[in-house]
Amino acid sequence: MTDSWEILGRLAADATFRGKVLNTTFNPPYSVGANGRAAIPKGDYDNARKIVMQTIKDRPVSLMALGEMLYALASDAFRQALSTLVTEIQKTGLNTADRDSNFYIALGAIIVDDQLRAELLGQAPYDKFGDFGFNAVLPADRADVVKLGDPNVNLAVVTAADALCDTRWHPDCFQKLEFWTGHTHPVANP
Secondary structure (H helix, E strand, O other): HHHHHHHHHHHOOOHHHHHHHHHHOOOOOOEOOOOEEEEEOOOHHHHHHHHHHHHOOOOOHEEEEEHHHHHOOHHHHHHHHHHHHHHHHHHOOOOOOOOHHHHHHHHHHHHHHHHHHHHHHHHOOOOOOOHHHOOOHHHHHHHHHHHHOOOOOOOOHHHHHHHHHHHHOOOOOOOOEEEEEOOOEEOOOO
């Protein structure tokens, strides 16, 4: 899951990564079969992995994370909401380039999980990062995650993050992916 969060955080805040991904040719829309699964061609996974692994070099990137990215990017609503979020993050003036990977992981997590965001950033002194396994987020990165994710500090970014999340994820999400013919999402219902 942390790979998926990092990809989302980088799409929102790492212009170099976002440019590489958005300039890669994928083949959406992905058809949804009678089984309710979106069929994503293996070639799209291969292209996505090549691009993502140019940045995330020191650990594995799962098919699940790549599938979520591809499925989200196939949506015009997601792309528009991502553009809005990027603009709101840029308006803060924070340097979001070349940050530690844990910054992008924490940012992606608070974009996609408003309940986690409320727990981590609900009230000063913002000392719950360790309670949720974000021990590796550096103090300076924590401070910037707070600046981006606390609605009392930056409501515009939080509103844009919620809008982005609402384009593809919701509490009763039953997204099912067929990674390619014969290789289905391992936790999806048959």
